[in-house]
Amino acid sequence: MKRIASLLLFISVFLGCYAQENTFRFGYLSYDEVLQAMPDYTMVQQKMDTMRQQFQAETLRVEDEFNMKYEEFLDGQRDFPKTILQKRQSELQEMMERNIQFKDESKKELEQTEKLLLAPLKIRLIELLGKIGRERGYAFIIDTDKTALPFINPAMGEDINQLVKDALK
Numbered sequence: 001m002k003r004i005a006s007l008l009l010f011i012s013v014f015l016g017c018y019a020q021e022n023t024f025r026f027g028y029l030s031y032d033e034v035l036q037a038m039p040d041y042t043m044v045q046q047k048m049d050t051m052r053q054q055f056q057a058e059t060l061r062v063e064d065e066f067n068m069k070y071e072e073f074l075d076g077q078r079d080f081p082k083t084i085l086q087k088r089q090s091e092l093q094e095m096m097e098r099n100i101q102f103k104d105e106s107k108k109e110l111e112q113t114e115k116l117l118l119a120p121l122k123i124r125l126i127e128l129l130g131k132i133g134r135e136r137g138y139a140f141i142i143d144t145d146k147t148a149l150p151f152i153n154p155a156m157g158e159d160i161n162q163l164v165k166d167a168l169k
Contacts, residue, residue, distance in 0.1 A: 024139040027160040031143040
């Protein structure tokens, strides 16, 4: 929230100072929308979906294994001597902890892989935005995602979503 407030303050000061001396133009776009329109974005999402499915299948497998062991434990718990009962409880606890750890590690690996796969797309998009900004004489380009800017005067700025999408093709 502080970051958004700082950004808005910076833009306000910048616009106030700059507007007194010059007229300027800026572009604005939905960064997420444009990123998702990139041709390679579909491939990234397909790779991520495949990876998610693999992790989900493994999670289901270990949950089924845990449930089977738990049912066996419940069925025999009245007949087990105390030592065997404690051993089985310990095994179940360890299994549950490993499953939780696997889920946490899977989530982290998915996030890291997505960042890694999206990095080249984001670099390409940033380079393209810089090129468009220079060519069109923009003072800056604003990302309209996250509703940090509830109002943009279209007379002073230009919606460049379609322009960027066309340039990416």
